[in-house]
Amino acid sequence: AQSVTQLGSHVSVSEGALVLLRCNYSSSVPPYLFWYVQYPNQGLQLLLKYTSAATLVKGINGFEAEFKKSETSFHLTKPSAHMSDAAEYFCAVSDTGGFKTIFGAGTRLFVKA
């Protein structure tokens, strides 16, 4: 069985500060891992994905995430927050066949001016 835990339902940072959103997963098979972003009244948009290649994954809008098997983590980071980054972020895990994707509960990111 697979599961995802996102630590912190809300994260607040100042504009220009480091963004760190935490995600831990559980999987009985080698996982594929994803981060999605959701803006108000919109669907989810894929930010980045880990599919067993490089452990440091770069995505859109300056975000990146590092797969750490020993820690079963896939934390999302961005060196400098922008006001436009304010949104809900979801971590997700699927099996390598992509047949079943499990989403975390989400973390809402607030960016202060």
Next chain:
Amino acid sequence: EAGVAQSPRYKIIEKRQSVAFWCNPISGHATLYWYQQILGQGPKLLIQFQNNGVVDDSQLPKDRFSAERLKGVDSTLKIQPAKLEDSAVYLCASSSDRERYEQYFGPGTRLTVT
């Protein structure tokens, strides 16, 4: 390339009424998903189609929810009768055979049951 289309965007109904949602996936995408996203939670998979066939419907409340994907393209999700706890955003997503794990989401339908 056109994205995943969904309609309606918003729907308000009374409990015990019925409602239907429509989804048109990205052209050529064989896999189609319906998710339920309750406020404050992540999306939960209701049903997954591969072309015309159902791959996973283990979390679909089959006593009131039904879904079909005729001709392997458009899909309809129906709720009959609706309950208050069905209030949620219903998201449709699609993915290609080549990269099945990379899902493209529509804007969702926000359902309010009163």
